[in-house]
Amino acid sequence: MGPELKTAFDQQAFRQALGQFPTGVCVVTCTAEFERLGMTMSSFNCLSLDPPLILFSIDRKAASLSLWEKAEGYAVNVLAENQKEISNRFAKSLSNKWEGTRFAHGQFGAPLLPGVAAVFECIPWAKYDGGDHTLFIAEVKSFSSSVDRMPLVFSKGRYAALQSTEFVAPLWPLDIHY
Numbered sequence: 001m002g003p004e005l006k007t008a009f010d011q012q013a014f015r016q017a018l019g020q021f022p023t024g025v026c027v028v029t030c031t032a033e034f035e036r037l038g039m040t041m042s043s044f045n046c047l048s049l050d051p052p053l054i055l056f057s058i059d060r061k062a063a064s065l066s067l068w069e070k071a072e073g074y075a076v077n078v079l080a081e082n083q084k085e086i087s088n089r090f091a092k093s094l095s096n097k098w099e100g101t102r103f104a105h106g107q108f109g110a111p112l113l114p115g116v117a118a119v120f121e122c123i124p125w126a127k128y129d130g131g132d133h134t135l136f137i138a139e140v141k142s143f144s145s146s147v148d149r150m151p152l153v154f155s156k157g158r159y160a161a162l163q164s165t166e167f168v169a170p171l172w173p174l175d176i177h178y
């Protein structure tokens with residue numbers, strides 16, 4: 001047997017491949033130690049129906065991570081297709097992210113953005129090591145959605161718009177999953 005050849009993991013190709021999986025875009029918010037936080041995230045996903053759980057992950061390098069870990073509630077603001085500027089604003093490390101941004105106060109202290117496609121108000125459920133990210137799992141306490149608003153889509157490093165087809169997907173989650 002020859003020496004074991006280790007192929008370098010191609011991070012750029014990995015990112016490119018991950019970009020083939022489109023997501024929506026959220027601004028997840030919270031208030032911790034009297035500071036308002038908001039971060040654009042594509043890592044939001046559904047996790048459990050009963051109990052109602054969702055997840056998102058935050059980069060360990062984020063300066064605000066220690067504050068996020070202290071938050072007693074979060075709001076997941078699912079952006080509508082006309083909210084790309086809000087997405088870009090909350091994707092930057094700016095100290096004045098909230099300047100000129102209208103918001104309402106959520107029940108757990110997390111700011112709620114107007115004009116969104118949906119909002120989920122949550123409390124912490126669990127946090128896990130997620131490699132270079134921290135995985136947050138949260139329990140949904142209340143939510144609302146505007147079905148007439150189309151969601152903003154993110155894929156291949158760009159924003160996209162959703163185009164529906166006439167094909168209906170099977171009901172999911174299927175009973176067979178349980």
Ligand SMILES: Cc1cc2nc3c(=O)[nH]c(=O)nc-3n(C[C@H](O)[C@H](O)[C@H](O)COP(=O)(O)O)c2cc1C
Pocket residue numbers: 025038039040041042043044057058059062063064087090091092093094154
């Ligand atoms: C479309 C999009 C999706 C993003 N998703 C995430 C994410 O899921 N988790 C994360 O930690 N950062 C994500 N980011 C980057 C953060 O939004 C950005 O690093 C953060 O807002 C920086 O601000 P802060 O350091 O002041 O908190 C995303 C950025 C964009 C543009």
